[in-house]
Amino acid sequence: MKKCLSVLLLLITVFVYGQTETEILYKEAEKICNQENNDFCKAYKYYKEQKYDSCYVYSAKALRNLDKNYKGKEVLNYIQGHSAIMKNLLKQAMTNLQEISDTSEYRNLKRFSLAYIHLKNRNFKEALDNLHKLEKEESRLSFKYRKLTIHNIAICYIHIKEYEKAEDYLKKEETIVKEKDTSDIIMSKMEFANIYYNQYLDDKAIPLFLESYELAKLYSDLRFKKNSAYNMAIVERNRKNFEKSLVYYQEFNKWKDSIWNRDKIWELTEKDKQVALAQKEKELLVKNEELKRQKLIKWFIVIIAIFCLGVLMLMFILKQRQVKYQNYISSINKTNEERERISKELHDGILGKLFGIRFGLGYLQIEGNNKIIEKYQYFLDELKEIEEEIRDVSHKLNTPLAKQDNFSALIKKLLEEKSKIAKFEYELNIPDFGKLEEIEESLKVNIYRILQEAIHNIVKHAEATQVSVTISLEESTLYMKIEDNGAGFIYNNEQYNKGIGIKNIVSRVDAIKGKLNIQTGINKGTILTFYIPFKKIS
Template identity: 25%
Template sequence: MIANISFSQQKKEQSLFEKEIKIHSDPFIREKHFYKAQSFFLQKEWDSTLVYSAKQLSQSVKDSKLRDYCHFFRAYSFNKIKLFEEAKKEFAKISSDFKFYTRVNIYLGEIALELSEFQKAIDYFTRIEKLDVNDYGLIGVKKSGVEHNLGICYLHLKQYDKAESYLLQSIEAPEIKTDTLKLIRFYGGMAISNYEQYKDQLAIGYFLKAYQLSKYTDDYTIRQNTALNMAVVEENRKKFSDALRYRKEYEKWTDSLNNQNKIWEVAQIEKEFAIKEKQKEVSLLQAENKAKIAERNGLFYSAIALLVLLVTAVFFYKEKVKVTKIITTQKEDLDALNATKDQILSILSHDLRSSIIALKYSNRLLSDELNPKKLDNVNNLLDQNSTMVNSLYNLLDNLLHWALSQTKQSYFEITSLHLFPITEQVVYNYLPLMKEKNITFTNKVLKSDMILADQESLKIVLRNLVDNAIKFSEQEGAISLYTENNDHGYCDLIVEDTGAGMTEVTRLELLKDSVLLAKKEHEDVIGTGLGLQLCKTMIKKNQGKFSIDSTLGKGTKMIVSLPKALNNG
């Protein structure tokens, strides 16, 4: 006897459907019984789902949608526990305007197929078959599954042409090609159809394909059925040695299934025994409790006193833990602040000392040059002193802003800003410095560019980037300021120079998100790296991004990406 191979609905599709059920039934979760029914439904506890959906229906339910969901939960649960007649009754109570009414027809078709009511099943599946291709995706159903079920129905009705037509249609779906279980189901259906029509060669080919594919599954039932089919086929072909081999394999999988059933039965017996033993213990405890009632009454007030004492102890313990956590947090914050302070003091002590020594030496040279009135040398020394003083001023200014940002004392407000006037205002103060080094400057920032940022912190970022571009540019160099809009959500502000550039190692070090301040490679330029660290802090605070594009000896691009305002093109 040839064994028919059947499969349940796909777990992935079922999971998606259950998520949809939850989303659309959530408006009714304020109903206490319905909320529990929905929860148990999603947990696949069908008995509890039936209990609480019945309780909800026992009340006066005026909302038709709520009634539909209750009947659907009940019908679905009855279907899962194989009470098909009860499931049919509940499905029949669901109105046709129910959100998932198409699924109702599918389940009724599957129930009719289980009950061997093949013509009824065909009626239900044909309704689904008439849907548009796009509608299948909306209801979470695969068309190939409906076509396969129709093929099985016609196969049982011995309408082999229709059966094979639908089975062949079902296998054309792209997802079937990689689904082992669905391929076995297809080959099994085609094999039975051809075998019953005495097309033995075709049938045997399909039986063999189903058998070979079953080796890649962990389903004992499928392996058992495909092995049995091959045994029957080989017996009919008088190939008894092959038939015996398949019979032995069939018996092996039968034994495996029996072992599983025995394990389950033993587990059930152990469970029942444990329940009986527990019941005995409960009865014994009840008897002991009756004997101890008098003693318990005497200890009642002592227990209350102990409970009060315990609650008090727990309260003070929790307060102690809370205070300890606060102290630990404050200590960690203090350690972080001390580390930052030590770091800044270490850098400043070195760089301020170096700058002051340089000023001291320069002033001595200035004094020596004044005596013989070498005015050209005096002017050069004054220019150098002015540069060093400006650098020290920028250092102290950055230090102030750094301290304010670290202690959260600075005013900060993100607003919609026109970028062009801010760049013009910042760059204006640096034009004399550019003129001293004969640096060509261009501002190509679009006047239409608008960004979301805090104005003062943006100015700090621009001042530091422009100042760095001037420092590292040679005589007759060029600096340009422009924007790019490659990202829909961000506007890129770029400060580009033709200066010294940097190595890839230095570029990556400067981009690291570290508490350590980056040092400059060029020792002839006064700097601590505090300005660049401050820039990264301010850009991050403005919800922006920072990047560097540089080649040693060819120049550098400092790229600040800031969120666009809504009305920015």
């Protein structure tokens, strides 16, 4: 049983189209855009600029808004399908291309694109269907595209094991190629070898594999080197020549891993040029050799200089990042040390004194009526609650914010606590809660303090029954919206100067280079919308 051999499949790129149909499409699009300026023209502009994300968006928008009989609909379907292919959205591309009629002026553009999709998905029979339709209209194709069509038909037949048809098409390709370059020769020998080898015609196949391997060694294209070495490894393994097979496998892996440096690649390119010159002008070989050698040295020096400069720049950038990170860690450590100091002061000092006072008051013999005794017990309970609150604050201060809980949980906990105090219902929406954990720790602290101050203002002034908090992230901006149905207020410069809560919020927003929008009015509730730039943790 033959093992799988490597075949160089020339996938038809999305640019390999009949020139005539491409020109017709361009002329139609230009004609439409000379008369109007809309989403169609934006999509076409981005298509020509090869900005396929924008082209995809605007062509989709245009297709949604235009009527069914719009004259540029097929152009839009093609350029959106083209953009979808470039974004690897092959299913969407298929949908767009099938909207183009088989009698359209762009029918071969459609067929080339469909063939590309089927080849990429290894649906060879479907690819053949489109390639054969192109073959029937070869008069509309240039020589180069006729050759590619015939070649890929042959490759499809190899993959579906119809070797006689594959051989016929490879021979047909040879008849239309008058002057072959090295790549054509290597490819032709390799593909004929594959056909014969899969039919167990080793006497014909193995010499062709060897010839393609030897030619590939002299050629610069790494694909040929890799595939020809792989084929020889398979052949020798099947012939039980395991030592030779191992050598070929090692060479295959060398090319596959692409370990060669730039000066070696340049040297191989120069050798290819020398071979070409030797074939055409043998008498000038000696003079050109010296000239090329000098040129190679200059390029080598330039490449080494660029490489060294790049290494120095990289080292500088890494050093800067290291210093920045060390400063950040140092700042965090100092903050945590200060938090720990305050925590100890609260726990060992104030909390101890309060406990001593409560303990001493507990032993007092209070006499009086029931009301006085109840009041006495009430104050003891209040002191105990104050101790618990101080203990909780001390614990939180002694634990870095990031380790207390995840950020989303901290926000939810804040809302739960305040809702019980102020008797309001709350709604928390954080669609990207996972991404929220990736922002910088210092920014988390500021966002939390802003939210804490805003909720405090609601509890203190708004008398709200409904509070909604929404936090979302888009690219490099964090959006936070805090909304309540409370009493509201009149917001102006005078209120800004007097309201400490609002001043604190605005001050924090300015410190983190954010923006704040306030919508409020008497008995209209309040909406605070924050736009805050952020960076992910490095």
